[in-house]
Structures are given as C-alpha cells and as structure tokens.
Amino acid sequence: MPAFKFTIDAESPETWARAGTIQTPHGIIHTPIYMPVGTQATVKSVSPEELRAAGAEIILANTYHLMLRPGSPLIDTLGGLHTFMHWDGPILTDSGGFQVWSLGHLRKLTEDGATFKSHLDGSEHVLTPERVMQIEAELGSDIILPLDICSPYPCSPQEARQAMEQTHRWEERALVAKERYRPEQTLFGIVQGAFEPELRAESARIIGNMPFPGLSIGGLSVGEPKEQMWEMLRHVTPALPRDKPRHLLGVGSPEDVVIGTGLGMDMFDCVLPTRVARHGGLFTQYGRVNIKSARFRTVAGPIEEGCDCYTCRNYSAAYVHHLIRTEEQLYYRLGSIHNIHFMLRLARQLRASIIDGSYPIFRDEFLARYVPASEQVRTDQREKWKAARARQNDIISLK
Amino acid sequence: MPAFKFTIDAESPETWARAGTIQTPHGIIHTPIYMPVGTQATVKSVSPEELRAAGAEIILANTYHLMLRPGSPLIDTLGGLHTFMHWDGPILTDSGGFQVWSLGHLRKLTEDGATFKSHLDGSEHVLTPERVMQIEAELGSDIILPLDICSPYPCSPQEARQAMEQTHRWEERALVAKERYRPEQTLFGIVQGAFEPELRAESARIIGNMPFPGLSIGGLSVGEPKEQMWEMLRHVTPALPRDKPRHLLGVGSPEDVVIGTGLGMDMFDCVLPTRVARHGGLFTQYGRVNIKSARFRTVAGPIEEGCDCYTCRNYSAAYVHHLIRTEEQLYYRLGSIHNIHFMLRLARQLRASIIDGSYPIFRDEFLARYVPASEQVRTDQREKWKAARARQNDIISLK
Numbered sequence: 001m002p003a004f005k006f007t008i009d010a011e012s013p014e015t016w017a018r019a020g021t022i023q024t025p026h027g028i029i030h031t032p033i034y035m036p037v038g039t040q041a042t043v044k045s046v047s048p049e050e051l052r053a054a055g056a057e058i059i060l061a062n063t064y065h066l067m068l069r070p071g072s073p074l075i076d077t078l079g080g081l082h083t084f085m086h087w088d089g090p091i092l093t094d095s096g097g098f099q100v101w102s103l104g105h106l107r108k109l110t111e112d113g114a115t116f117k118s119h120l121d122g123s124e125h126v127l128t129p130e131r132v133m134q135i136e137a138e139l140g141s142d143i144i145l146p147l148d149i150c151s152p153y154p155c156s157p158q159e160a161r162q163a164m165e166q167t168h169r170w171e172e173r174a175l176v177a178k179e180r181y182r183p184e185q186t187l188f189g190i191v192q193g194a195f196e197p198e199l200r201a202e203s204a205r206i207i208g209n210m211p212f213p214g215l216s217i218g219g220l221s222v223g224e225p226k227e228q229m230w231e232m233l234r235h236v237t238p239a240l241p242r243d244k245p246r247h248l249l250g251v252g253s254p255e256d257v258v259i260g261t262g263l264g265m266d267m268f269d270c271v272l273p274t275r276v277a278r279h280g281g282l283f284t285q286y287g288r289v290n291i292k293s294a295r296f297r298t299v300a301g302p303i304e305e306g307c308d309c310y311t312c313r314n315y316s317a318a319y320v321h322h323l324i325r326t327e328e329q330l331y332y333r334l335g336s337i338h339n340i341h342f343m344l345r346l347a348r349q350l351r352a353s354i355i356d357g358s359y360p361i362f363r364d365e366f367l368a369r370y371v372p373a374s375e376q377v378r379t380d381q382r383e384k385w386k387a388a389r390a391r392q393n394d395i396i397s398l399k
Numbered sequence: 400m401p402a403f404k405f406t407i408d409a410e411s412p413e414t415w416a417r418a419g420t421i422q423t424p425h426g427i428i429h430t431p432i433y434m435p436v437g438t439q440a441t442v443k444s445v446s447p448e449e450l451r452a453a454g455a456e457i458i459l460a461n462t463y464h465l466m467l468r469p470g471s472p473l474i475d476t477l478g479g480l481h482t483f484m485h486w487d488g489p490i491l492t493d494s495g496g497f498q499v500w501s502l503g504h505l506r507k508l509t510e511d512g513a514t515f516k517s518h519l520d521g522s523e524h525v526l527t528p529e530r531v532m533q534i535e536a537e538l539g540s541d542i543i544l545p546l547d548i549c550s551p552y553p554c555s556p557q558e559a560r561q562a563m564e565q566t567h568r569w570e571e572r573a574l575v576a577k578e579r580y581r582p583e584q585t586l587f588g589i590v591q592g593a594f595e596p597e598l599r600a601e602s603a604r605i606i607g608n609m610p611f612p613g614l615s616i617g618g619l620s621v622g623e624p625k626e627q628m629w630e631m632l633r634h635v636t637p638a639l640p641r642d643k644p645r646h647l648l649g650v651g652s653p654e655d656v657v658i659g660t661g662l663g664m665d666m667f668d669c670v671l672p673t674r675v676a677r678h679g680g681l682f683t684q685y686g687r688v689n690i691k692s693a694r695f696r697t698v699a700g701p702i703e704e705g706c707d708c709y710t711c712r713n714y715s716a717a718y719v720h721h722l723i724r725t726e727e728q729l730y731y732r733l734g735s736i737h738n739i740h741f742m743l744r745l746a747r748q749l750r751a752s753i754i755d756g757s758y759p760i761f762r763d764e765f766l767a768r769y770v771p772a773s774e775q776v777r778t779d780q781r782e783k784w785k786a787a788r789a790r791q792n793d794i795i796s797l798k
Contacts, residue, residue, distance in 0.1 A: 041721065045728035070696065070721045078699050078717055086713045297469065300477050314485045318477055322440065322469045329444040332728055 004143075004186040004213050006245045012359040016237050016264035019354040022214075022245055024090040024142040025184045026082065029057045031245060031266040032350045034257060034343040035092060036274065040065050041075075041085040044274055045332040046340065048087040053310060054337055055344035058089060058142075060269040063135055064096035067125070068118050072138035080140030092143040092269070095132050095190075098218070098250065101150040111166070113147065129173040137181035144185050145216055146174030151194040153223040160194035164203050167192045171207065188214040188247060195228055197235040204239035215240060216247040217265070226256070230263060237264035254283055254346055255372045258363050261350050273343050277335035280324055283342040287371035291335065296321040309341035310334075403542075403585040403612050405644045411758040415636050415663035418753040421613075421644055423489040423541040424583045425481065428456045430644060430665040431749045433656060433742040434491060435673065439464050440474075440484040443673055444731040445739065447486040452709060453736055454743035457488060457541075459668040462534055463495035466524070467517050471537035479539030491542040491668070494531050494589075497617070497649065500549040510565070512546065528572040536580035543584050544615055545573030550593040552622040559593035563602050566591045570606065587613040587646060594627055596634040603638035614639060615646040616664070625655070629662060636663035653682055653745055654771045657762050660749050672742050676734035679723055682741040686770035690734065695720040708740035709733075 005023040012018070022029040036043045036051060039062045043051060051059065061081060066072060078084050081091055100107050100116045107116035113128030129147045136144035147170050149163040171189055178187050189212030193199030208215060217236055220229045229251075240246060247267035248260050257268050273283070280292040284304040289296075291303065302312035303320060311320065311334040323331035353362035373381075404422040411417070421428040435442045435450060438461045442450060450458065460480060465471060477483050480490055499506050499515045506515035512527030528546045535543035546569050548562040570588055577586050588611030592598030607614060616635055619628045628650075639645060646666035647659050656667050672682070679691040683703040688695075690702065701711035702719060710719065710733040722730035752761035772780075 040725045040727055041718075042727050042729045045732075047729065047732070069725055070717070074697060074717070077697070078715055084715070084718055084721075086718075298473060298476070316477055316483070318469070318473070319440075319483055319485075322483075326439045326464075326468055328439055328441050329728060329731055330441045330446065333444075333446070333732075 003184045006214065006243065008243070010355040012262070012354045012357070014360050015262040015363075017261045017350070017354050017359045018264070018266065019351045020245060020266055022090075024058075024186070026088060026090045026142050027057065029090055029267075030348075030351055032257065032261045032347050032354075033057055033267050034273075034340075034347045035060045035267060035269040036340050036343075037062075037269055037271045038085065038087075039271070040069065041081060043340070044278070044336065045329070046274075046336050048085065050310065050333075050337055051087070051340065052089070054341040055348065056089070056340065058092060058267075059087060060092045060094065061085075061139070061141065062096070062099065063093045063132065063139065063145075064099035066093075066139060067096065067135050068120055072135045076138035076140065082140065090143065091139075091141040092247075092267075093136050093139055093141040093145065094249070095136075095145040095147045096127055097132075097145075097148040097190075098150050100127060101152075109149065109166075111169075113170075129170040130177040133174055133177040133181060133187075137185065140182070140185075142184075142186065143214065144178075144187050145190060146171045146187060148190040148192060148218055150219045150222065151192070153195065155194055157196050157199075160196050160199055163194065164192045164199050168203070168206055171210065171212075175211065186213050188212055188216045190216045190218045190249070191236055191240075192219045193232070193236075194219055195224060195232060197232065200232050200235045201239045204236045208240045208244070212244070214245045214247065216249045218249045220248065221251045221256075221270075230259060233260070233263040233265070240264070253372060254343065255367060255370055257343065257346060258350065258366050258370075261354075262359065262363055268347075273339040274336045277339040278332050280335070281339075281373075282320075282335055283339050285366075285369055288373060291317065291320055292324050293321075303338055307338070307341070309338050311338045311341075402583045405613065405642065407642070409754040411661070411753045411756070413759050414661040414762075416660045416749070416753050416758045417663070417665065418750045419644060419665055421489075423457075423585070425487060425489045425541050426456065428489060428666075429747075429750055431656065431660045431746050431753075432456055432666050433672075433739075433746045434459045434666060434668040435739050435742075436461075436668055436670045437484065437486075438670070439468065440480060442739070443677070443735065444728070445673075445735050447484065449709065449732075449736055450486070450739065451488070453740040454747065455488070455739065457491060457666075458486060459491045459493065460484075460538070460540065461495070461498065462492045462531065462538065462544075463498035465492075465538060466495065466534050467519055471534045475537035475539065481539065489542065490540040491646075491666075492535050492538055492540040492544065493648070494535075494544040494546045495526055496531075496544075496547040496589075497549050499526060500551075508548065508565075510568075512569075528569040529576040532573055532576040532580060532586075536584065539581070539584075541583075541585065542613065543577075543586050544589060545570045545586060547589040547591060547617055549618045549621065550591070552594065554593050556595050556598075559595050559598055562593065563591045563598050567602070567605055570609065570611075574610065585612050587611055587615045589615045589617045589648070590635055590639075591618045592631070592635075593618055594623060594631060596631065599631045599634045600638045603635045607639045607643070611643070613644045613646065615648045617648045619647065620650045620655075629658060632659070632662040632664070639663070652771060653742065654766060654769055656742065656745060657749065657765050657769075660753075661758065661762055667746075672738040673735045676738040677731050679734070680738075680772075681719075681734055682738050684765075684768055687772060690716065690719055691723050692720075702737055706737070706740070708737050710737040710740075 007021045010019040020031040132147045148167040151163045189207040191203045193203040245266045248265040280290045281288045296317045299317035353359040406420045409418040419430040531546045547566040550562045588606040590602045592602040644665045647664040680687045695716045698716035752758040
C-alpha cells in the first residue's frame, strides 16, 4: 500500500462537499470521516474492537499528553502507538501546539519554539518544529501534524498575522525536519489566520502550495460563535488545492460535521461526542438527550429506535439510565459507543448523499430535525471546562 | 431444561472436593465455579460478552442494591434481571441480609424481619422472609437466597445461637412463601452458626435436611482469621447432604477457592477479584502483583506470560500500567477481565484435577507457589473499606 493517496470519489455540485478515499499504511479511510479522539492512547472507556464495530476507520491521539506520559521513546521501544494501544488502523497525531497554547501562563513562545511547564508536575519541556517531528516519528502514527500557534479568540489582527507567519515558518522547518524520519508517515500542513478572512485565505494559499499531502484547518472552535467559524471556512476552502484532503481540527458536534462537509471539509475530530456522553448527553436524530433524565427510568426500548449500535441493540434506555444513576463504569462505555457510532453513521450517510447527489437535501433535512445545544449551553460548558483546567494549571504554577 | 439438577461427576478421595454439574433454566454450570459479582446488575466495568469470553457460567447480583435502585418491580416490568442486564446465563441473587447487617446502626431486627434505612437516602425499608421471596421473584434470578442474619465477628455463643435459630425460622417461612412465586427459581438454604463449631454442625444438619436443593454457607469471611473460617467448614461439610451443591458465600481469593474446594465447597462468589483489580492488584500464579508499580513501566510482555485472557493476549503490561497511571477507564476493564479470567481458569483447573484424581497435588503445588496477601494487608484493606462505608452511613443517619 502506498504511504498516502487521496482520491475524490464524488463531488456535490451545489456545495463544496466531496466524498473521497484516503490510503494509509494502516488501511483505507472513506471521507467525510469522524475521527474518535484517544488523547492518552485510549479512546476513553472504549476498546479498539468496539471502535471498529462502531465503524471507526481512523483515530486521533495527542502528542502533548503522550510525550509527557508515558513518553514517546518508550512507545517507540514498545513497537509504536499502534502496537501499544492495540489499534491496527490509521492514527493521526496532533502536534501538541493546541494543548501548549491552552496552558496559558504556563508557556512561553519564541522564534525557536515553545517552552512550557507540564500540567502534571510542572516540569519544563521545549517543543520546536524539529522536536515535534522526532516525537511523532517515535509515536509512529500515520498522519502527523507540525507545531503551530493557535491564536486565542478574540485577538488583534496584528497578533493574528504574527502567529500565522510564525506558524508558516515553523511549518517550513517541519517539512525539512521530517525528512530525517519515517517516509511512511504523512505530514499535513496547518492553516491558521485566526478570524481575519484575508489571513485565512493567505494561509490557505501558502500552506496549500507547500508540499503537504493533506491540510488541517487549525485555530477554529476556540470560543467564537459558530457562524464566525463557518465564515472563515468560506474564505479558506476556495483557496485550497482540490486534490488534498482537508481536516477541520477539533470540530465537532453532529451539526458541525454536517455543515463543515458542505464547506469542503473531509476529516473531523472532536472529544465532544465522548465527553458529552460521559455527562449523560446522548445523540439522537432529533438532538441530544440527557439519559440521566427521569423520563428514561422506565423506557424498555433503546436510547433511539432503529439505532444499530452495540448499546441500542442490547440494552434498554432504562438500563443505561440505571447505570449512569448508579455511577457504574459500564455506563461510560455504553454511552460513548452510542455517540461514536452515531457520528460514524452520520459520516457514512453524508458520504452516501454526496455520491448519490442528495447532500444538500440530506443536510437541510438533518438540520431541520436536529436541535443543537444552544450557544448558551455551549458557552456554559466551555467555561466550566476552562475553569477546571485553570484550577489545575494554578496548582502547577505554584510548584 | 429442568429448573434445577445437580450431578456429581467426580470426587477426590483423600479430600472433600467434588466436580459437579448444575442445570438451571439459563444454562449449565460446571463446579467448582467462581461467580463474578454484579452488585448493581453489572459486573463493574465488564460487559456480559466479556464475562462469557472469560469463562463465566453464572454471576451473582445483590438484592439489597437492586431493591433500592432501580427497584425490583421495574426490573420485573422490563423482563427480569437477565433481559435488564443483557446476561442470558444463570444468575444467583443473595437475600440482602448481609448488606442489611453491614448497615450497623441503620438497621433493627425483630422476629418478623429487618427494618433498615437506605444507605442512599435514609428512606426506611422492611425486609421479611416473605418480602425477600417476592423481590427475588420480581428479579427473576435462577438461584435465590432466603433472608438470614449474619452475626458479627466476634460474637458471644448466646448471640450466635439466637441469630442462627432466628435464621432457621426465617428460612422455614421463606420455603412457604416461595411457593407463591416462580417454580423455575431454586431457593438455596443458608447455614449460619457464627464461629461455634457445634452451632455450625447443627445448622448444617437442620438446613441440610430441609427441602432446599442447594446450600449456601453464610457468616464467614467477616473479619475472622482464615484458619477459623476453614475450621468452621470442617464442621459444616460432614453434616451436609452429599447430593446438594454447596456455596461458600462471599469467598474469596484464589487461595480461598483452592482450599475451600478441598473442604467440600462447589460455588464461590466474591467482589475481591474485581475490587483489587480496580486498585491495581492483578493475579498471577505467584500471587498478586501491583500493576501501578514502576517495574511494569517498560514491560513489553503481558501481565503474565501464558495467560490467554483478552488483556494479556492484546496488551503489554506497560500499556496496562500506563492506563492505571493516567487513570483511564479502560484500565478498570482490562484489570477486571484479567482477574475474572484468572479465577475462572483456576476453577477449571480445580475441576480437571478432581476429575483426573490429582486435586491434592494441584492444591499443594498452587499453595506452595502462590503468595497470598498477608493477614495484615487484608486487615488494613478491610478497615479502609469499612471506614469508607461507615462514613457513608453516618451521613445517612444524620438525615
């Protein structure tokens, strides 16, 4: 199998949606695709066999977390990430840039790279474009990302340009550094530019023309209203080459994947489906339900009629409700499987609709039916998660 | 399939060990057997398919916990415990007596039954021998136990006799009450008598001669030194009928199952294998290891060479170590599967050794090789767990 090949199987004429096939050393990916996130070399509470059964074709793992624990040299010694976590399909690793950016006052940026303190023990680490290539080579993932800078929302146009240009310089260095390591790995470029339409288009043109076989769009879904994220894509997609797969980093919810596909995105990753599942939020075609709610206490049917996931085939909603109410670990698994399966079925439906030409109808019907979590709920959730992270960082910075 | 049938397939001449077959409405059980415990209608973190794959033939569930959440009438409405928890093999439910006894100052005993306050919300509940039969009929388990009194350790001979005699009277009432419900359920008798050899023998004779198709030995493993537990069995087993299966309630560790088998026990249940797994204690043929220990950080091989459990077939000890160090939920599953598989393989080895006549050699070799947790470690663990429970009860009693 070649290291990497992207083929466009169909395009949706009225939109920018496409259906494609990506070949990697560990198997084929059909796009559009949702990639479950296995931050610490495990998709929380779900086994590799269950991911396969839910339709997963590629998963994502986090370089930042794995470089700290258990460390990339150890993973290398143990045969690489695939062997380590018992997942023989494709793996994409991010660069760690986003997490380093999230550390706030625990990190320092220079032209050379980023110095940061571990959120675990306060120990100091340095990430440079070259070092990230080395770490990802040790991890042995199929698709790797270069170190980038993710600007905060909001930020000034000057800051946005500075971060983008620095990212571009780092990406050039990453391309050079990558040559030292595994030819079977594929380095994607990252498009930045914050929320400046011109910068987004400029970044897409520049990075799109560099010899990256695929492109990730970074710096979105960082707190901005959703409409602003879509507006950025409207400037990015037309500036990108047609023949490279496009990955929308860290996005998203079911409705995001449906909309993002129409705006030309092929690959999506997000912790949201598994994170909200752990808090009781389960996807149905009408929106998210809270399985903790008393209305599920006596429901003999599945979470969603017609769903063929492992959970819905074998357990009543009442049982799943019982498990979360009694804080049983099996709940986290059953809930996560349901949501991952939902996302992957949605990706297959999107692909089928693009191939048979009905994507715009599918999108409009889905969005008419599916009630997303409100902006207010999203903001509240984000603030809660940010506060939890800030508390953790404060503890570290006192060390 | 008949509701219940016990056949002795082989006996070990120099000991009291036997290999048997139990038929139940939900399948066959080969004895000696270890029964994983699914307190709240789930064996913590393990799926029914994984229990099957680990060799489980019967599981135990707790009446006390299920009557409080989600309630036995609801489980009945939803098709019974088997459907509710998606386990189609045999299920044994205890009577709730042990848990009520554990509540200490939250419960009151009378001739009629036990009144207790829920550890969850302080609400008052009454358990009588008749009520327990009704609850277990609603749960729909295959083997059910009658309400009994589990004396504390230590207790006076007078208290021991009183509790035993009350238990006997309750068991007679349970036999009568059971007639009102499901004929396909099998009611075991419970032998009590605390730590008085004469009472133990008396209880075994009386309950053994009542029309119970099987017998559970209760009130042991409640804090006494192990030798004292075995001493009680030396008085109980000879007084029991040969043709009824014998269940040693709440026991035990690997070495307990090996020794108990030689003392005539056929069935064992205990949370220990899954509980210690959750804290990092994993079984090997040389004793328990702590997978959290730094020595596993780089081990590319499995937890135990030659183990064919799902965990050992697919994951390095280093990965399992990484999961517990990062507090990943998948750890609890992989650790529990390993220990359950260990217990069930041990049960199969015991059975094979009884059938081929080598049980005494197998026992002696196992005990020579396997280093059990010391009495001190056991006592410390127990005190920790008791303290945690006491704190919970104190909160309730203030309500």
